[in-house]
Amino acid sequence: MEDWTQAERIMVALDYPNKQQAERLLQQLEGIPCYMKVGMELFYAEGPSFVAELKKQGYRVFLDLKMHDIPNTVKGGAASITRMGVDMFNVHAAGGSAMMEAAMEGVAQASAGSNERPTVIAVTQLTSTSQHMLNGEIGIAGTVQDTVVRYAKLASQAGLQGVVASPVEVAAIKEACSASFVTVTPGIRPAGAAIGDQSRVMTPKEARAAGTDYMVIGRPITAAEHPRQAIEQIVKELSE
Ligand SMILES: O=c1ccn([C@@H]2O[C@H](COP(=O)(O)O)[C@@H](O)[C@H]2O)c(=O)[nH]1
Numbered sequence: 001m002e003d004w005t006q007a008e009r010i011m012v013a014l015d016y017p018n019k020q021q022a023e024r025l026l027q028q029l030e031g032i033p034c035y036m037k038v039g040m041e042l043f044y045a046e047g048p049s050f051v052a053e054l055k056k057q058g059y060r061v062f063l064d065l066k067m068h069d070i071p072n073t074v075k076g077g078a079a080s081i082t083r084m085g086v087d088m089f090n091v092h093a094a095g096g097s098a099m100m101e102a103a104m105e106g107v108a109q110a111s112a113g114s115n116e117r118p119t120v121i122a123v124t125q126l127t128s129t130s131q132h133m134l135n136g137e138i139g140i141a142g143t144v145q146d147t148v149v150r151y152a153k154l155a156s157q158a159g160l161q162g163v164v165a166s167p168v169e170v171a172a173i174k175e176a177c178s179a180s181f182v183t184v185t186p187g188i189r190p191a192g193a194a195i196g197d198q199s200r201v202m203t204p205k206e207a208r209a210a211g212t213d214y215m216v217i218g219r220p221i222t223a224a225e226h227p228r229q230a231i232e233q234i235v236k237e238l239s240e
Contacts, residue, residue: 004033006238007231009208011035011062011184013218019046019053026057028228035087037216039064048084060087062184062214066123068092071102078106078120086118088184090164093122093151100158119182121162122155124148124169127187130199144200145169149176156181166200167207167215174211186216190234193220204234 012034016022022042036059038051043065054061063086067074074091081089091103103120111117125134125148134140140147148169153176155163162182165173170183187201195201196219207215217234224230 001232001235003239004031004235006235007032007034009212009214009238010231010234011037011214011216012221012231013037013039013064013186013216015039015041015218015222017041017045019050022046022050025222025227026054029231032228032231034231035060035062035214037062037064037218040066051084051086055085062086062088062090062216064090066090066092067103068095069099071095071099074099075102075106075109078103079110082107082110082118085116088119088121090121090123090184091160093124093155093163097154097158100155100160104159119161121164121182121184122151122158122160123164124151124155125165127166127185127200128197133199145172149173152177152181162213164216167202167210167212168200170207170210170212182213183211184214184216185212186218188215188217188220190220190230190237203237205237205240208238 014022014036036054051061063081067077091100107117107120125144131144134144148165149172152163152173156177164184166187167185173183185207187198188204188207189195189201191203204215221227221230
């Protein structure tokens with residue numbers, strides 16, 4: 001495999017209980033220019049030092065902790081995350097405008113005097129949420145797409161640079177916010193892959209055609225017998 005350009009839009013979800021398992025995957029994916037996503041499982045086990053290790057190895061890092069708390073607490077959390085030197089992190093749009101604005105204040109405070117600032121994005125509706133769950137169980141009326149677009153607009157107005165959503169909603173988000181508003185999309189499943197707990201899914205090719213900026217891919221790579229071959233296959237399809 002020679003041309004890894006398309007790997008730059010892939011964020012590999014390092015959902016592991018410890019750094020030894022994550023490091024094993026990093027060895028297998030050596031030289032591939034993908035983003036690495038660190039979520040709750042790995043971060044709560046290994047903390048900032050593992051993030052520092054990824055940065056030292058030259059990876060772009062998305063810290064996926066989905067903050068959702070009162071504005072003052074999120075401001076402090078955002079400042080601490082900014083000091084870690086990650087490239088991207090997220091908060092829940094459901095926390096509202098004041099909370100998202102507080103996150104941006106935390107970033108500004110912690111990065112004062114520096115040119116480097118993380119991209120801050122908001123989670124809209126989790127990609128595991130179906131239309132039935134949203135209306136019947138959670139009790140929010142309307143379509144999933146309506147609520148996703150509403151949250152995206154709120155995030156954009158609060159000064160955030162993008163959102164996490166399903167690739168299914170990307171076109172509507174770009175239309176409502178702007179073409180440059182960043183879309184980070186989990187719910188990516190290559191043809192024939194197990195869907196698992198995801199609800200709103202697309203294949204990598206479909207997601208690219210829909211205009212997604214970054215595809216978050218976990219188990220289709222990490223649970224594959226040969227992770228390097230799995231990502232290689234995805235990149236090949238995206239390069240066609
Ligand atoms: O709405 C969301 C927000 C975050 N995620 C995260 O993305 C990955 C997806 O992993 P897969 O194994 O490819 O399903 C995982 O880390 C989630 O925490 C999401 O799926 N949906």
